[in-house]
Amino acid sequence: MTxxxxxxxxxxxxIGTGFMGKCHALAxxxxxxxxxxxHPRLEVLCDTPLDRAQAFAGQFGFARATDDWRSAVAxxxxxxxxxxxxxxxxxxxxxxxxxxxxHVWLEKPMALTLADAEAMARLATAHPxxxxxxxxxxxxxxxxxxxxxxxxxxxxxxxxAFRGTYDEDxxxxxxxxxxxxxxxxxxxxxxxxxxxxxxxxxxxxxxxPVAEVTALTxxxxxxxxxxxxxxxxxxxxSALALVRFASGAQGSFAASRVAHGRKCRLQWEVHGSDGTLxxxxxxxxxxxxYRAGEAGFTRHLTGPxxxxxxxxxxxxxxxxxxxxxxxxxxxxLVSAIAGxxxxxxxxxxxxxxxxxxxxxxxxxxxxxQLQGESHDEAA
Numbered sequence: 001m002t003x004x005x006x007x008x009x010x011x012x013x014x015i016g017t018g019f020m021g022k023c024h025a026l027a028x029x030x031x032x033x034x035x036x037x038x039h040p041r042l043e044v045l046c047d048t049p050l051d052r053a054q055a056f057a058g059q060f061g062f063a064r065a066t067d068d069w070r071s072a073v074a075x076x077x078x079x080x081x082x083x084x085x086x087x088x089x090x091x092x093x094x095x096x097x098x099x100x101x102x103h104v105w106l107e108k109p110m111a112l113t114l115a116d117a118e119a120m121a122r123l124a125t126a127h128p129x130x131x132x133x134x135x136x137x138x139x140x141x142x143x144x145x146x147x148x149x150x151x152x153x154x155x156x157x158x159x160x161a162f163r164g165t166y167d168e169d170x171x172x173x174x175x176x177x178x179x180x181x182x183x184x185x186x187x188x189x190x191x192x193x194x195x196x197x198x199x200x201x202x203x204x205x206x207x208x209p210v211a212e213v214t215a216l217t218x219x220x221x222x223x224x225x226x227x228x229x230x231x232x233x234x235x236x237x238s239a240l241a242l243v244r245f246a247s248g249a250q251g252s253f254a255a256s257r258v259a260h261g262r263k264c265r266l267q268w269e270v271h272g273s274d275g276t277l278x279x280x281x282x283x284x285x286x287x288x289x290y291r292a293g294e295a296g297f298t299r300h301l302t303g304p305x306x307x308x309x310x311x312x313x314x315x316x317x318x319x320x321x322x323x324x325x326x327x328x329x330x331x332x333l334v335s336a337i338a339g340x341x342x343x344x345x346x347x348x349x350x351x352x353x354x355x356x357x358x359x360x361x362x363x364x365x366x367x368x369q370l371q372g373e374s375h376d377e378a379a
Contacts, residue, residue, distance in 0.1 A: 001307075001341060002340065002341075003035065003331060003332070003335040003340050003341070004335055004338045004339055004340045005032070005035055005036050005037025005038070005331075005334060005335060005338055006037050006038050006334050006337060006338045007037060007038055007338075008038055009038040009039060009040055009041045010038070010040045010041065010079045010080050010334060010337065011040070011041045011043045011075075011077045011078045011079045011080070012028055012040045012041065012042050012043055012078065012079070012080050012081075012082065013043060013044045013045075013046065013072040013073065013075060013078040013080070013081045013082065013102075014028070014042075014044075014045050014046070014060070014062065014082045014084070015046045015047070015069050015072060015073075015081065015082065015083050015084065015085055015093060016046075016047060016082075016083065016084035016085045017045065017047045017052065017053070017056040017060075017084075018084065020084040020107050020135065021047075021056075021082075021084040022060070023084075023137075023322075023323055023326045024082040024084055024105065024326065024330075025042075025045075025056075025060035025061070025062075026323050026326065026327075027323070027326040027327045027329065027330040028040050028042060028082070028330060029042070029060075029061060030327045030330075031327055031330040031331050031334060034311050034312060034327055034331070035311055035327075035331045035335075037334065037338070040080075040334070041063075041077070042060070042061050042062040042063060043062065043063055043064065043075060043077045043078050044057075044062060044063065044064045044065070044066055044072045044075055044077075044078065045057040045060060045062035045064070045065050045066075045072075046065070046066050046067065046068070046069045046072040047065075047067065048067045049067060050065065050066070050067040053065035053066060053067055069085075069089075069093060070096065073093065073096045073097045073100050073102065074096075074100050078102060079102060079103060079337075080102060080103040080104075080105060080333070080334075080337070081093070081094075081097040081102045081103070081104055081105070082105045083097070083104065083105065083106045083107060084107045084135075085107075086180060086181075086186060086187075087109060087111070087112055087186065087187055087188050087193065088112055088180075088185070088186045088187075088188075090106060090107075090109075090110065090111050090112070090116075090120075091111050091112070091116045091119070091120055094106050094120055094132075094347075095119075095120060095123055098123055098124060098127045098130055098132075099123075099127075101127075101129075101130065102130065103130050103131045103132070103333070103337055104124075104130065104131075104132045104133070105133050105135070105329075105330070105333050106132065106133070106134055106135065106347075107134070107135040108134050108135050108136060108197050108198070108201075108350070108353075109188060109189065109193040109194070109197050109354065109357070110134060110347065110350040110351070110353070110354050111188070111354065112184075112185075112186075112187075112188035113188065113358075114354055114355065114358040117347075117350065117351050117354040118351060120347050120351075121347045121348050121350070121351040123347075124346065124347035124348065125347075125348065131333060131336045131337050131342070131346070132346045132347045132350075133329065133332065133333045133336070133343070133344065133345070133346060134344075134345045134346070134347070134349075134350040135326075135329065136197075136198060136201040136345055136353075137322075137325040137326050137329050138198050138201070138202060138266060138281060138325065139201055139202065139205060139345075140308070140325040140326075140328035140329050140332070141281075141284055141302075141320065141325050142302050142303075142306035142307055142308055142309040142320055143279060143284060143285060143286065143287045143300075143302050143306065143320075144202065144205075144279065145306065145307035145308065146287060146300065146306040146307065147206065147270075147277055147279060147287055148205055148206065149307070150277060150287075150289065151206060151270060151272070151277065154274075155272075155274075155275060155277070155289065155291070156270065156271075156272030156273075156274055156275035156276060156277055156289070156290075156291070157272040157273030157274030157275060157292075158272055158273045158274075159206070159207055159247070159249050159270050159271070159272050160249050160250075160271050160272060160273060161249060161250055161251060161270070161271040162203055162206065162207050162243070162245075162249065162250075162251030162252070162268065162269070162270055162271075163251065163252050163268065163269045163271070164199050164202070164203055164251065164252070164253050164254070164267070164268035164269075165199070165253075165254045165255070165265060165266075165267050165268070166195045166196060166198060166199040166254070166255045166256075166265065166266045166267075167254070167255070167256045167259035167262035167265040168195060168256070168257055168259065168262055168263060168264060168265070169257075169258065169259050169260050169261060169262050169263065170257055171221070171237060171257040171258050172257075172258040172259065172260045174221050174224075175225065176224060177224060177225055177226060178223075178224035178225065178226040178230075178231040178233075179224075181194075182224060182231075182233045182234060182235060183234050183235070184234045184235060187234075187235055188235070189235055189236065189357060189358070189361055190217075190219075190233075190234075190235030190236040190237060190257065191235075191236050191237055191238055191239055191255045191256055191257040192217070192236060192239050192255060192357040192358075192360055192361055193235070193357060194257065195255055195257065195266075196239055196253075196255035196357055196360070197353055197354075197357050198266060199253060199255060199266060199268070200253075200353050200356045200357055201345065201353055202266070202268060203243070203251065203253065203268070204352065204353065204356070206268070206270055207245050207247065207249055207251065207270070208245055208246055208247050208249075209245065209246040209352070209370070210243055210244070210245055210246070210356050210370050211244050211245060211246045211369070211370055212243070212244040212367050212368065212369050212370060213241050213242070213243055213244075213253075213356065213359050213360050213363060213367070213368050213370070214241065214242045214363055214365065214366065214367045214368070215239055215240060215241035215242075215253075215359070215360035215361070215363035215364075215365070215368075216239070216240050216241075216363070216364070216365050217236035217238065217239045217240075217360070217361060218236060218237060218238050218239075219233050219235075219236060219237050220237040220238060220258050221233060221237060221258065236361065237256065237257055237258045238254070238255060238256035238257070238258060238259075239253070239254070239255050239256075239360055239361070240252075240253070240254050241253040241254075241360050241363070253360070263282065264281050264282055265280065265281065265282050266280070266281035266282075267279065267280040267281065267282075274291065274292045275289065275290050275291040275292055276289075276290045276297075277289055277290075278290075278297070284302075284320065284322075285301060285302040285317075285319045285320055286299055286300070286301060286302070287299075287300040287302075288300070301316050301317050302316070302317075302319070302320050303315070303316025303317065304316060308328050308331075312324055312327075355370055356370065
């Protein structure tokens with residue numbers, strides 16, 4: 001796949017300076033050095049309070065700082081807006097950017113609610129001149145891209161079943177203080193919205209559209225301490241689901257934010273008619289392939305023969321990392337702006353992911369059918 005790169009610098013606004021804000025800043029500073037093209041202009045960084053924005057503007061290399069996200073989005077020097085804010089701000093910021101004629105790089109989850117995501121997808125459809133991309137960075141790893149190609153080439157025959165898990169333990173300590181992330185109003189979904197959506201993004205890329213889910217969710221730690229006393233946890237700590245794909249294949253899904261000892265276990269297996277493919281994000285530079293008739297699994301180490309690895313390193317076995325995935329994501333965005341392929345997930349594809357996780361949240365042990373909906377134009 002050819003990825004043309006911009007020959008004219010793109011002006012960038014970054015909103016948010018937390019974990020993902022820093023990832024975006026690193027990607028913006030690295031993308032042209034890695035893939036060529038014009039270096040982006042890092043125009044304005046937004047956060048609150050203003051002194052924080054000013055400090056990180058200096059650290060990240062942005063020309064200006066502001067505590068007013070609306071002015072950052074409307075800035076005439078800005079072509080692309082990176083949004084790495086709490087979930088409740090995703091919709092207003094993304095919609096304002098689209099209406100201002102900007103391209104949008106938005107972190108997942110897409111929105112707090114399915115209705116919000118549907119409205120955002122309609123608006124993006126009504127602004128076809130702007131590129132949208134969502135922060136599903138795990139789709140960009142060379143090993144995962146190689147897995148998609150192996151399945152597409154028939155290496156394991158026809159995919160029959162998917163078994164996927166995404167476990168972390170960032171909320172496993174019951175003494176962890178209460179925060180906005182644990183509320184529907186500001187956090188939206190819990191484990192499904194924070195990490196489960198990543199597993200769904202890979203599941204769909206490997207297996208195709210989801211037709212039906214039957215799921216159960218659990219709040220394992222019902223209250224969290226706060227200065228005002230214990231406060232309730234509103235969204236799920238974990239979720240389990242059975243999945244039926246449009247192809248007729250079946251699958252199982254599990255996500256947890258309270259799995260002690262698991263740090264980033266985004267792990268899946270695809271069972272095909274002629275073999276099996278296995279991946280674990282905690283060992284993201286390995287892909288395991290079994291072909292029927294062989295003695296066992298073969299380990300494929302990440303290397304320059306896999307998509308996008310060679311741009312970073314010419315030698316196999318030299319580990320590819322988390323932030324490099326974000327650089328590839330930035331490349332996909334700016335290449336699409338330059339007229340290259342639309343790699344996505346854009347807001348339309350993101351809506352399909354949101355439908356799956358919200359169906360799981362609403363299932364309560366009952367089957368939920370997934371049906372696509374058209375996007376009416378919105379101004």
